[in-house]
Amino acid sequence: MRMVAATVAYDGTNFYGYQGQRNVRTVQGEFEKALQKIFKEKVLSHGAGRTDTGVHSYGQTIAFKVPNDNMTIQNIKDALNSVLPSDIYIRNLEQVEKNFNPRFMAKKRIYHYYLYTKKDPDIFLRNRVWWFPYDLDIDKMRKAARHFEGEKDFSSFKSGNDERNPVRQIDRVRIIRMSKNIILIRVEGVSFLRRMVRNIVGTLTKVGTGTWTPEIVREIIEAKDRSKAPASAPPEGLYFYKILF
Known part of the structure; x- marks a missing residue:
């Protein structure tokens, strides 16, 4: 068979x-x-x-x-x-x-998350992207993203009753402006905790709006406390993009 x-x-x-x-x-x-x-x-x-x-x-x-x-x-x-x-x-x-x-047997999993930043929503994209009608500073988001890379305890970025080992390896986090109104956040790693990618995205948007500085991300990771991180980004912007074996 x-x-x-x-x-x-x-x-x-x-x-x-x-x-x-x-x-x-x-x-x-x-x-x-x-x-x-x-x-x-x-x-x-x-x-x-x-x-x-x-x-x-x-x-x-x-x-x-x-x-x-x-x-x-x-x-x-x-x-x-x-x-x-x-x-x-x-x-x-x-x-x-x-x-x-x-x-x-997966060696790497790649997730894509799409943000739509135009002031008015596009109703035809409502189930495909996160409508986020605010200006985002991509340079600051990229600085913050570096703190996620490497093998770390991501207890602050898991949700629900996920009792698995919170130590995970993130190989790379990229922030890419796809067009004037579309921003892609690409997260690459071996495996992820429950809602981990969406929690990372929620944190990066806090930095992008200027609410937090990039350095706060390191403090949140070190705290190992979910209450220190913001709410999850909504599911509709997230795509399980690719697996490498």
């Missing part, structure tokens, strides 16, 4: 996150419904990461075993895209080693 890995894009607006749950619509739930429809049996899947309610993906990786040896890779991809709902799309599908698990 072959193991394959799908590179999956999805619009997270109408999902209660990635992970399968009873009685609510999730990405994993819809994906496994499609697998069962194609293969006429229950097929389990394994994702590279869990996204929260409202968070999108361009490059989520989902691995699963193929019960039908007669189907080609292209057959499987086409079949999935024909039965999946319109807010999920398989961008690529390839055969991988039988022991492949995207969650544990």
